[in-house]
């Protein structure tokens with residue numbers, strides 16, 4: 164925040180924040196003025212409250228320059244006035260993430276909860292940026308959810324987006340995940356003889372083949388670095404890079420409709436129990452032993468995932 168005492172009459176003023184009784188003017192990074200009441204800011208923002216003692220009695224018409232854009236300030240200031248709050252689902256992502264950072268920066272408590280909740284809802288569309296946000300502001304649950312959503316993203320892409328300490332933790336986390344994934348291929352194997360029967364079950368092979376194909380499809384996603392993958396987090400092109408990588412993830416067998424698209428975006432180990440359950444339903448009437456073994460497989464997979472270290476444990 165930098166204060167200066169020479170207001171420029173030529174700058175545009177926000178229509179929403181243009182009160183005649185205002186005693187403070189904020190200037191956005193794109194040079195829009197917001198005429199506000201100091202008491203509102205001090206009541207809702209810890210940072211303005213803390214600065215209050217040092218700025219009381221300063222020049223009239225003081226202008227405080229902020230680093231946020233007018234779009235962000237227009238939304239943020241609605242949280243310090245007695246008025247309906249904005250519907251954050253209508254806010255485009257680039258503005259939303261800046262708003263979430265701004266309310267953390269100025270410690271606007273009335274907005275921190277809804278903004279972080281909205282960020283959490285955006286995990287599947289913007290996993291890396293939500294991961295960075297949650298690490299910066301220490302939201303453990305959001306951090307673990309978004310890290311899960313990045314497991315299929317190539318390390319080359321992650322390297323260019325994450326700070327080095329976070330990337331080091333992420334690599335360890337992803338390696339552990341690969342170990343869990345490898346375990347699934349050999350947990351039961353392609354042929355299976357049920358208890359008391361010497362020949363392998365004719366139905367098991369199909370179950371295994373379909374499950375192994377699904378597990379393998381996640382491995383084939385990790386290709387060489389994409390030409391545009393060196394973009395930095397926060398650059399305008401990042402979301403398009405991620406959009407490209409996520410849409411390639413969404414080409415699973417049933418990637419139609421929103422729900423199945425989300426399912427296809429979920430990590431393969433998280434989808435495995437559902438897959439095992441479907442195999443039980445489809446093949447259960449053919450062989451009761453296969454059904455039992457699939458059920459056992461499912462419980463082991465779920466147990467291993469539950470016991471696996473979360474991303475926050477690696478930081």
Ligand SMILES: [Zn+2]
Nearest residue numbers: 364450452453
């Ligand atoms: Zn069987």
